[in-house]
Amino acid sequence: MAEITIKYLAEKLKMAPSTVSRALNDSYEISQPTKDKVLKLARELNYQPNPYARSLREHKSKTIAVIIPERINNFFSQVIDGIEDVTQQHGFHLLMYNTHEDIQLERKIISYLLNGRVDAIVMSVSSQTSEIDHLETVFSKGLPIIFFDRICPQIPTTQYITNDYESGFKATEHLITRGCSKILFLLLSKEISIGVERLRGYRDALKAHKIVFEDSWIVQCCHEEQDNVEKISMLLQSPQRADGILASVEKLAIATYRAVNKQKLSMPKDIKLVSFSNMKIADLLCPSLTTISQPAYEIGKECAIQLMKKLSRKTQPDLESVTKTFPSIINIRESSGG
């Protein structure tokens, strides 16, 4: 790969490299004829600047890291599409990392990003993230970071969530109006921010409807589908089983379907289900799934817009320390009784 460099162009054109560089960057200091000559040759030879030389010199990389806890997930895919659509227009590149919900991996990934590899980070923390010193390091180093969905309220930066408390409340209320009185809340173990808010909404809805809450209704699940199916199956075969389930995450709704089938129960007759989910085919499931869906693409776009705004300014003002809320939508379908 014999690369075309500025030096090479300069030789061919019998100019100084500095002149070529300035012409390429359309500097006001360079005459039009010179610019024309340089551009012409650059195009002919398909000159592409070496991004790393530029990054080293400029101390910026024009790349952004996106860190998510799970890749096979419509919500995150949609968020990333939103991010990419914006950053691409600004000539930014996206470095992508999946933590697999593993805090150790998350720390390691963060450590790779600490020396100029990226100009900013957009991130949804893993469900294991309770200690946050690695995230504090990012912030204290001055590396811009934005959180979405699974946020980190302790870090004073811009964060995007949806109205999780309200959605949890409404979803629970919906189940209650459909006749449920024993409602299980499924969540991932130790899940932060979103789980907490959704849970609060759920509990307050129960309280508002004078349903006496039992501790056993909060069910900590894991990331292994088979384990979750078995756990939920067990719960469903108990004599005083629940009549409603609120799944705080899509994968737990899937596990519920499997458990219901396994126990040969009928949904929504025996058990009703609502889940947070951005699945596009929720309406094609058997029975169709009542979902609370988040405006994922818009969230991604907004993250990127804020970042682009910050990074494009000469004097980069700090990202505002604020948590912005997008509205989720509840789509009532058969799984909850329609």
Added chain:
Amino acid sequence: MAEITIKYLAEKLKMAPSTVSRALNDSYEISQPTKDKVLKLARELNYQPNPYARSLREHKSKTIAVIIPERINNFFSQVIDGIEDVTQQHGFHLLMYNTHEDIQLERKIISYLLNGRVDAIVMSVSSQTSEIDHLETVFSKGLPIIFFDRICPQIPTTQYITNDYESGFKATEHLITRGCSKILFLLLSKEISIGVERLRGYRDALKAHKIVFEDSWIVQCCHEEQDNVEKISMLLQSPQRADGILASVEKLAIATYRAVNKQKLSMPKDIKLVSFSNMKIADLLCPSLTTISQPAYEIGKECAIQLMKKLSRKTQPDLESVTKTFPSIINIRESSGG
């Protein structure tokens, strides 16, 4: 962000930068005591080498570009998980690009990668990709490139596919044994490689079973769900409508479900469906979907393994010009009559 550099460490330690660099890289030329001192301080100050300085110097970036035509797609997500799991172990980073099935965007993305930004490319081409000069440029520049699924046979490099001909044949045969005699083949417009192979298998299966093929059975769809639903609906309301559908891509199966519902037809009674799809919840659809699923994660892993093998060698032998085939699995469910 005041960065810790080698120069800074060298000053603190009263050594030369070259010594520090060598100690950090565990060079045999450096004494153990010196290494210990350097490593100690580096750890204390949490030194992270500047990746771009190193890339510029070494002419390698330790990053790989992954280019896919669509992000909200289980198949691609699984492939990428496979790629990442391997590359991460080798300290490589992943730059990710979604072409949205747009050849112009694909060309643009490729052009960004031509000057050392990445050490290699893993790619699935867009369905619009008929001209391939941009891919030829990549190859001729000596930038390693591997294709998967939607491959580019004209480029002499390693390519990964599944047994698409065979799967198309078997899927068609399956529909025939379930009583279908008018089988529609849905494909994305001008789709390359995979579409072609699957289509060949389909046609040969018809021929083998002495079914006289009609041109109108090959239906070119697009990327707009609504348009596809309408097109398929139209076809389904014709008096001599098909009794079987083979969807070469998951999104066309989804559109078929919607069209069937819209026309108030019943699947599998009125119409039977088989689709290529890596959807994990195909069994939960109404009716459950008969799928041909590809070993996506394994394909991703294999792409990455080949690349790592190549890139880790001092003398990098060319990627073998060979097309390797992974076996897909047919999962028979209700949509095709069980």
Added chain:
DNA sequence: CTGAAAGCGCTTACAG
């Protein structure tokens, strides 16, 4: 075993 020097490909302050 350690150090001084050159250079990767850029950009920009400084001269002229």
Added chain:
DNA sequence: CTGAAAGCGCTTACAG
């Protein structure tokens, strides 16, 4: 308007 020089943070061939 153009050029020579320095420097971004590394690594390595060359000395000693």
